[in-house]
Structure formats: structure tokens, C-alpha cells
Amino acid sequence: MKAVLTMTMIAAAGLPAATAAGEAVTYSAEGREFEGYLAKADNPKGAVVLIHDWDGLNEYEKSRADQLAALGYSTFAVDIYGKGVRPTTMEGNKAETAKLYGDRPMMVKLLEASVAEAQKQGLKSAVVIGYCFGGAAALELAAAQPEGVVGYGTFHAGLGQLKDTDFAAAKAPVRLWHGGADASAPLTALAVVGDKLNAAGTPWRATIYGGARHTFTVPGTKDYVEADDKDSWAQFQAFLAEVFK
Template structure:
């Protein structure tokens, strides 16, 4: 057990060291449509037979190089990965006000949010040989992941993962009893999403009998996984990615080696 844990940690560190250096782009831009609108995602296929499919949902910036990097990392690990687009082709807000406006549109129209996620999942499955998927997201994307989980609308989803995402459950919503396992990675020093929201979500999932894992990283601020930002915390990023690797292995039925 000790050697396996050490090996997983070394693998995680090795992968993360490639970020910003030698990790080559493994994927391609994918144009697709949903409800008559154009979207542009990013698909990174595994080399060889995939262990499963991972859907990546972006933060409030929209789909950027960050999510593409994460998709490439997943492809390196042996998973097909698709980073979807919730805003629309060419819509990548740059100012804080513009980002708030784009997320507000989807928070106010959660049916549209769910429909766009499902369109991204369908697009990913058209390219992947694997039907079983894990859906993961960052910040706003983490809130979107939980929105999909509560809807129960996605088939063949083996797990959900949210990294420093919004965790509050909207009034009138709940998690179906057959919801797939949920991984929650949260920063203990996150001032945007209070730790009380994490505790409330854990209580909600516990009462619903849903399998979950809540991991809180001391001193980690909001957006602690974002490479190159002043909020990036290497320890929390590496540890949460290691936990996520194990989560993928457990729920997609593949060994990380």
C-alpha cells in the first residue's frame, strides 16, 4: 500500500511538472451545435484504448488553454477527454463584469445550462469509444457539474468531480438517490465559496445516501488549481489531482498502474 501510494504521488508530480514545459497538445478543436447555436470544444483522445471518458467543464473565463491543458493531462493518463463550451463559439469574456454576466445567464436559466452540458457530453461520446464518463469542472464549472448531478438527466455517468466550485444546492433541488459518486475538492481558505457550503453539501449527500468524498486543503484559496495565477497552490493542486486520479480509477474501472 505504501509503495502504491508513493508511486501515485510520483506520477502526479511528474504529470504536473510537464505543465507549461514539454506537454504537447494532444487534442483538436471541435465545432458542434446545440439548440441551433454554435459551440467550440476541445477533444484530447487517449493513445490506444481509452480507460474511459472525462468531460471537463470550464470556469467563468469560458473554455481556455487551462481546460485544454487539463484535457491533455487526462489523455496522457489514458482517458479520452473533452473540454466543452458553455458560452458559445468565440464567446470568451475577458473582464470581470463580462464573466459575471455570462455565468448569471446560465444560473438564471439552469435548463439551458443542463442542455449545453448534455450536448457537450453527446459530442464527446461521438468521438470516444467509451460510453462511461466522469464529469468534472472548475469553479463555475464545478457548480455546473453539480447541476447536472442533481438533474439526473445524464446516462452512463460514473462519477462527478468539482474543484473549488460552487456547492450550494438551489432551493427546490435535490440529489436523486441513484446519483453517481461525487468528489469535492475545496480550499480551506476559499473566501468565495465558504466552507460552510462544503459542510452543508456533505450533510445533504449523507442524508441522501450518496457516495461522496470531501477533501479540504488547508490554506488553499479559491481557484487553487489554476497554474500560473497568484492563487495557485502547488500542494493542494497536486494532492487534489492525485485524489482525482484514484477517483477515476475506482469509478471508471481502470487501473492507473
């Protein structure tokens, strides 16, 4: 099933298969062990740090990392749950995200440690992206503005979780790709985040896909929209080219 999902994603995004598979990378943070996934490009044009959805680092994120490496962007898909922590139920997903949403300073520490590991692996300057929960986490990291991160991107991010986030320090450009009918993060939540980014003077841009619901970029889900997946992926590539020109 995982292999089928990977090939489906590559075909849906209109990309060639990656020429080389990535590898697991074990690292430590805050006294715990984590396991990320590193996909290196042969002749890198830039780098990406990818934050997983609420079910933890799995084949979806690894496939995206492989796709980016095939496009010339070395990618480190991070793990902020812990090695071996991969929830398989809705209750498990909620429990893991609740731990991090309930302790934002710890979330940021784990994200910063993951970025530091990416830099240790040779990804010195990177764009950070995230999907769903990972999108909200990426924006929490943007608010901390760590060294070496030159941009942020989110796909159907959990924007409703950011109403209390202070973006005053967020200076790197932000791009958001969002479903106009996302019940998990309605347009009112996007407006709140946009107002905060405006107040901070953060350069940002959002693309809203009318009628698209949550997980519109994830093949095999009921909310998947191939046209919007392809369009957001193409826009993301343009953003990478702009940042790393």
C-alpha cells in the same frame, strides 16, 4: 503566454507532456453553435468530460485535457457559453455565468448536449469534472444524472450556487476538492451540499485543503498552492482508476 502556462501546469502537476495535441470540435445545442476541445488517448482507460471555469473554455482546460489524455483518459473539454464567447473581463465573466445560473434548466440542457457530443466522439462512459463555475455546473448535471456519466469531480467549485439544487436523483459517486479558506465558497456552502448529498444517498467524499483559497489549482494565480494542486490531481487520478477499474 498560453504556451508558458501550459508547460507550467504540466510541470506543476508532475506529469509528462502530452504526446499529441487535441483538436477543436464544433457542435450544436438548443439552436446555437459551440466549440469544445477533444484530446484522445492512444489506448484509453476511460473518459472525462471537463467543464470550464467562468471565463469560458481556454488554455487552462485544454491543458488539463491534454494531461488526462497523456494519462490514458480521453477528454472532451466542453463549451457551454457558445462558439467564440470567451469573456476577457470580470464583468464579462459575471454576465455569462449569470445567464446560466438564472436558467438552470437551460444550463442542464447544454451540459447534457455536451455529454452527448462526447459520446458521439467515442467517450461513451465518462467522469464529469469542473473547475470553479464548472464545478457548480458539474453538480447541477449530477442532480440530473444523465446516462453514461459514472462519476463527478469538482475543484474549488462554486458551491454557494447550489443551495436550491435537488440532488434526489444523484446516484453516481461525487468527489470534491476544496479550499478551506475559499471566500467564494466557504465551508458552510460545502456543508449544505454535503447534507443534500447525504439526504439523496449519493456516495461522496470531500478533501479540504486548510488555508487554500479559490483557484488553488491554477498556476499563475495568487491563490495557487502547488502542493494542494499535486495532491488533488493525484487523488483525482485515483478516483478515475477506481471508477474505471
